[in-house]
Amino acid sequence: MSQPSQPPITLYTTAICPYCISAKNFLKSKGLSWTEVRVDTDPAERERMVERAGRTSVPQIFVGDVHVGGFDDMMALHRAGKFEPLLSGAGA
Numbered sequence: 001m002s003q004p005s006q007p008p009i010t011l012y013t014t015a016i017c018p019y020c021i022s023a024k025n026f027l028k029s030k031g032l033s034w035t036e037v038r039v040d041t042d043p044a045e046r047e048r049m050v051e052r053a054g055r056t057s058v059p060q061i062f063v064g065d066v067h068v069g070g071f072d073d074m075m076a077l078h079r080a081g082k083f084e085p086l087l088s089g090a091g092a
Contacts, residue, residue: 006087007064009034012049016040019071020059026074032087063087 009027011034013020027034039046039058046056053060053067061068063086068074077083 005089006032007066007089010037010062011035012037012039012045012053012058012060014038014040014058017058023059023061023071023074026071026078064089 009032011020011023011027013024013036015038024034024036037045037049039049049058049060050056052062053069055070057070059070061070061074066086068077068083068086074083077086
């Protein structure tokens with residue numbers, strides 16, 4: 001039986017955001033990979049992030065098409081045991 005592939009993780013970040021760094025360190029500690037989208041260098045990507053997330057703060061974290069939220073939201077999901085199921089492709 002093959003392992004389902006992990007949905008892509010997308011992080012919308014800026015260069016000087018401590019929560020962005022914390023989010024990347026957490027994902028790295030779990031052995032996960034992600035795509036980082038820098039919204040401080042690309043205004044069009046910032047607009048896309050606001051459209052997708054409905055928020056202007058960073059980081060904004062997506063697992064596949066599921067909006068996890070920011071770093072605190074991701075850690076709350078993790079503590080509730082609901083972040084890892086997202087990684088296996090289950091809904092939130």
